[in-house]
């Protein structure tokens with residue numbers, strides 16, 4: 001019971017929030033509503049005109065009526081043109097504006113959601129909310145509003161007119177209405193059921209197709225064609241069946257309701273023509289009555305279905321506003337503006353846990369394991385520090401805590417003596433350049449990708465310099481349009497090594513005081529790696545550099561090597577000292593050395 005109550009309550013609050021979006025368009029909305037009212041009234045007027053039209057012109061041959069009628073008819077339809085346009089166009093304007101504003105707000109919100117959110121919510125779900133649900137909520141709201149205003153005015157107006165014409169005839173409605181309501185209601189329920197199934201099977205059709213398209217090489221190599229074709233055929237057939245069922249309902253619905261209406265009309269004809277009623281009911285009354293009755297049919301159908309439209313809109317609205325209610329990344333109240341740090345980093349007793357999807361630091365279960373604990377480390381400005389450890393040791397998490405992609409739970413991290421939580425987020429993040437194993441490139445030109453930190457206003461001279469230092473200049477020159485070549489979706493038109501060098505050029509272009517390299521070279525072959533190693537040396541000159549590297553050979557010259565295990569620092573020192581100490585680093589080193597001796601095995 002309480003659940004039902006809360007559903008209506010949140011439905012109401014969804015509606016209110018949507019109303020806020022229409023606020024600035026209230027004049028147009030008011031005009032559209034006026035149009036709806038007028039359009040509803042013209043329907044009633046049309047039915048009402050039938051009586052004087054027939055009785056006055058054709059039966060009584062009254063000259064005044066004969067002159068007036070054509071004009072009145074024209075007047076009604078002219079008013080209808082204006083009313084329909086005002087309501088249709090006005091409502092569409094308001095609706096599309098709301099959709100545009102909703103999309104803008106959702107997109108803006110998504111830009112400012114914490115990294116944590118993206119870890120837990122699938123990208124497709126966020127896209128659906130942005131694209132589809134913003135349309136749904138607004139379309140449902142405008143069509144429901146139109147129905148509630150225009151159709152209820154039409155139905156009520158016509159009912160009143162029926163009563164005025166003849167209350168005895170109007171009694172037929174009492175019999176007819178429940179049958180119609182039940183019929184229309186069950187038709188629309190079947191409709192909804194098939195519509196949902198069709199949506200599902202459409203989704204499956206595109207899902208299977210997408211898998212095949214993305215995995216076409218695997219399909220070809222492993223001979224999956226027959227299997228995939230059969231899988232697709234099953235879903236395709238199901239989709240066909242659902243569509244035909246829906247079509248059956250749709251093709252039957254209109255003649256069936258008309259049949260019920262005909263039953264009513266037959267009854268009315270019978271009633272009106274038997275006994276002495278023949279004389280009390282004029283031709284005009286009769287035709288006007290039948291006209292009014294048939295005009296009621298469609299608005300009644302819509303009114304019966306309006307609840308499901310509303311429900312659909314509310315469901316979409318709840319999920320959409322749910323996204324908008326997700327907390328954004330916030331600057332601390334005391335956040336300070338900082339231009340550029342020198343690059344000294346201090347970790348003081350840092351501890352970190354990842355929280356399950358719907359838990360915050362306050363409510364975290366005791367079971368969430370510590371990914372980092374008790375990390376205390378000082379890195380001088382300009383130093384190169386390597387992080388070493390087994391996979392899962394917490395290296396990436398430690399790096400991610402610096403630009404506050406994840407929030408540490410205890411301890412402090414300081415840049416130049418200022419706690420990173422005291423920075424404005426934008427200022428903090430400006431201090432870093434970041435290259436990781438999986439490069440992200442945007443579907444734009446090479447130059448725009450390199451100069452991404454200048455958001456479309458990249459400085460060409462600096463782009464060239466960055467490309468040169470990243471050993472990317474030569475291959476970029478060879479591309480069909482040089483620096484203006486589009487790289488394709490996530491750089492598919494480039495090789496892995498080329499993508500990596502673009503990522504390094506992008507980091508160089510940014511010219512940040514601190515550089516983070518998270519296994520930036522581990523996906524590469526030795527040839528590309530040699531280039532990239534040289535590029536990285538260019539990159540790290542004059543900056544504080546934090547390197548996570550798989551291959552220990554690449555970090556032997558680091559000023560300091562930090563060995564992490566299970567989220568704790570177990571050793572620090574330079575290469576030579578750590579080898580002499582003969583601890584964990586020395587063991588790792590021996591392991592890699594012996595592996596390197598085996599052919600085809602990469603560390």
Ligand SMILES: Nc1ncnc2c1ncn2[C@@H]1O[C@H](COP(=O)(O)OP(=O)(O)O)[C@@H](O)[C@H]1O
Pocket residue numbers: 119354355371389390391392393394395396397398
């Ligand atoms: N976004 C995340 N959400 C939950 N757990 C995570 C997340 N990222 C990493 N972890 C966990 O944290 C631990 C350390 O991971 P990570 O820092 O990536 O290690 P490394 O980079 O040393 O391989 C692992 O146990 C991993 O499962």
Ligand SMILES: [Mg+2]
Pocket residue numbers: 395396397518
């Ligand atoms: Mg990692």
